[in-house]
Amino acid sequence: MTIGIQPHTGLQIINSTGDDLDRIFELFDHAIAYQKRNGYELWPRFSKTMISDEIAAHRHWKLLDSTETIVCVFSVMYADPVIWGAQSDKEPAVYLHRIAVNPLFKGKKIMTLIKTWALIHAKQKGKQFVRMDTWGNNITLRKYYIDCGFEYLGQQQLHEVEGQPGHYGGSLLSLFQLKV
8 A cells, every 4th residue: 555645745655575675674773873872772683584574464664755765664563462452452553663764864754754644544444543652761752752743651661471572571661642
């Protein structure tokens, strides 16, 4: 599904493909370097298998500009019981994960474009909410998401869950949502 965000800008969000894997991981590396420079908690090194599986399931997306440059990438889930618990089943939502912005586009309010897309996508999928999380101690990112219109729901301490990536265990997260 392609959704043009602002027709006059030529920006569009489309599914990532296997050909994008190297660029996706470059953007992850840029995000981790940014986190390190600013003293934030660091993303783990995501597995190529996990991201390839998301691509194959059409749950990995890229925002392209008019020159087909990847502006950012992100993943979606349609259930997230590890982070959202019972709410994940009771309140259908689109969950945004692993948003990595091309450094050339930092400061361009890319999240507002993702938010617009996610609300349309959630409505098309019959979901009630768009939800996301970030590291609990990243006050700057928390403020940014609030400024983008997300409702801040507070923080949650995660517990290790067998079979889930190690970075979930023990993490303090800030939780956000938008009503569709």
